[in-house]
Amino acid sequence: MFGNLFGKKDESPETRHPGLPAPLQLRIGAAVRLDSILSKVLGDGRYVLELPESGKFLTVESQGEVDLGEGVKLHRFYLDDDWWLQVKASGAVLTDSDAGIDEIHLFGFGDVLTPSSQAQFEEMASLVGRPTYAYADKSYDRLWGAGPGLATTADFQERVYPSAEASYGVRHQDMLHSRAIAGSERPEFLLVSVETDDKGEVSVVHSVGIALNAADIEIT
Amino acid sequence: MGILNKLFTAVKGHASEAGEAIVDANALTILDQEIRDADSEMRKSRDNLASVMAKRQVTADKLAGKKSKNTEYAGYVQAALAKNDEALATEVAGKIAELEGEIATDEGLVKEYDDSIESLRKSITEAEDRIKRMKVKVDVVKAREHVIRASQAASQANTGANSKVGSALESLDRLQSRQAEQQAKINAANQLAQEGTDASLEEKLRAAGLAPGGASAQDVLARFRKPAA
Numbered sequence: 349m350f351g352n353l354f355g356k357k358d359e360s361p362e363t364r365h366p367g368l369p370a371p372l373q374l375r376i377g378a379a380v381r382l383d384s385i386l387s388k389v390l391g392d393g394r395y396v397l398e399l400p401e402s403g404k405f406l407t408v409e410s411q412g413e414v415d416l417g418e419g420v421k422l423h424r425f426y427l428d429d430d431w432w433l434q435v436k437a438s439g440a441v442l443t444d445s446d447a448g449i450d451e452i453h454l455f456g457f458g459d460v461l462t463p464s465s466q467a468q469f470e471e472m473a474s475l476v477g478r479p480t481y482a483y484a485d486k487s488y489d490r491l492w493g494a495g496p497g498l499a500t501t502a503d504f505q506e507r508v509y510p511s512a513e514a515s516y517g518v519r520h521q522d523m524l525h526s527r528a529i530a531g532s533e534r535p536e537f538l539l540v541s542v543e544t545d546d547k548g549e550v551s552v553v554h555s556v557g558i559a560l561n562a563a564d565i566e567i568t
Numbered sequence: 569m570g571i572l573n574k575l576f577t578a579v580k581g582h583a584s585e586a587g588e589a590i591v592d593a594n595a596l597t598i599l600d601q602e603i604r605d606a607d608s609e610m611r612k613s614r615d616n617l618a619s620v621m622a623k624r625q626v627t628a629d630k631l632a633g634k635k636s637k638n639t640e641y642a643g644y645v646q647a648a649l650a651k652n653d654e655a656l657a658t659e660v661a662g663k664i665a666e667l668e669g670e671i672a673t674d675e676g677l678v679k680e681y682d683d684s685i686e687s688l689r690k691s692i693t694e695a696e697d698r699i700k701r702m703k704v705k706v707d708v709v710k711a712r713e714h715v716i717r718a719s720q721a722a723s724q725a726n727t728g729a730n731s732k733v734g735s736a737l738e739s740l741d742r743l744q745s746r747q748a749e750q751q752a753k754i755n756a757a758n759q760l761a762q763e764g765t766d767a768s769l770e771e772k773l774r775a776a777g778l779a780p781g782g783a784s785a786q787d788v789l790a791r792f793r794k795p796a797a
Contacts, residue, residue, distance in 0.1 A: 389648075563630065
């Protein structure tokens with residue numbers, strides 16, 4: 349008390365995460381349902397992505413945040429059954445507004461490869477950044493970087509919050525790819541991410557997904 | 569009007585002038601504060617306008633998303649019908665009907681936002697113009713006040729200088745007339761002094777050679793040459 353009176357800094361521990369952003373009302377514990385038509389129309393085997401069963405509610409289990417700089421952030425919401433939503437936003441994200449939301453993607457986790465040796469890791473990493481990437485017997489075109497050579501991955505740090513009181517860091521070296529789907533306006537994306545966790549463990553994570561617009565999802 | 573009444577009117581007039589002077593002296597300070605307040609209110613209005621515009625943009629973006637979804641779903645209906653999947657075509661058509669309703673609502677909202685933005689923008693522009701005009705007037709009044717003060721100071725100095733020169737000239741005149749008077753007095757006194765002695769008569773006799781004393785050698789010789797009478 350007297351410390352405060354004399355201008356001494358309050359050294360009591362501050363709340364670690366006073367409030368995580370909740371774009372589109374997405375937050376830990378929120379229930380998310382995809383437009384049932386999408387599952388029916390797009391879930392006919394043309395996509396590698398398996399869409400959630402029509403009408404199924406998915407729960408947000410954890411939340412991740414990536415600061416891409418210049419006010420641009422990626423907000424990731426990890427749902428049950430290995431789906432996750434990514435919301436790219438520029439500027440301040442307000443809970444009661446959709447302002448500043450640039451893109452929404454739904455991804456499903458695919459193969460996660462954990463190299464058992466440095467040589468194996470180097471072999472896996474050497475595939476990331478090539479003009480095309482083969483996955484699930486499909487060929488995806490690289491979206492980031494130009495030219496026929498190897499493109500540099502997008503490197504960023506993600507902070508993942510399994511709850512509002514705890515967090516851990518993941519380093520990403522990502523490359524985004526896409527392929528056109530016959531008879532559909534929505535291409536399929538493949539995100540290949542070389543992830544390094546806080547303990548230094550490395551894995552190559554594949555996620556396939558589609559772009560959504562805000563009217564495609566119902567959030568409760 | 570009686571004398572007392574006039575006196576009271578005069579007193580009231582002075583009181584009113586004094587009151588007005590106090591108000592006028594503070595008028596510029598009050599006006600400055602009012603302009604600052606108005607500016608601050610304008611900033612708030614602009615923030616509100618920006619917020620309305622942001623909300624309008626969000627609704628417009630949602631509307632665009634729904635329209636593109638509508639087009640996409642129209643394609644799905646056609647594809648389902650082509651595959652004779654009547655059930656799916658009906659379900660998607662139902663979704664389109666729902667979307668069309670939402671689109672109509674959103675279009676109405678966007679229109680309302682646009683009207684509101686237009687009206688807010690107009691009133692802000694008008695208010696800003698009024699503030700600008702007020703600022704110009706206050707600046708002119710301030711400048712005029714400075715000119716008046718400077719003129720008053722110059723005028724006072726001028727009057728002061730004139731009166732000082734005037735009094736100096738009067739002093740000089742007075743001094744000169746006093747000196748002339750004194751000279752005249754001295755001359756008169758000398759004359760009187762001269763006339764008050766026999767000096768003038770003696771002078772005359774001496775000129776006629778009759779005055780005693782002061783005889784020349786020729787006078788003495790002439791007396792000796794004359795035969796004694």
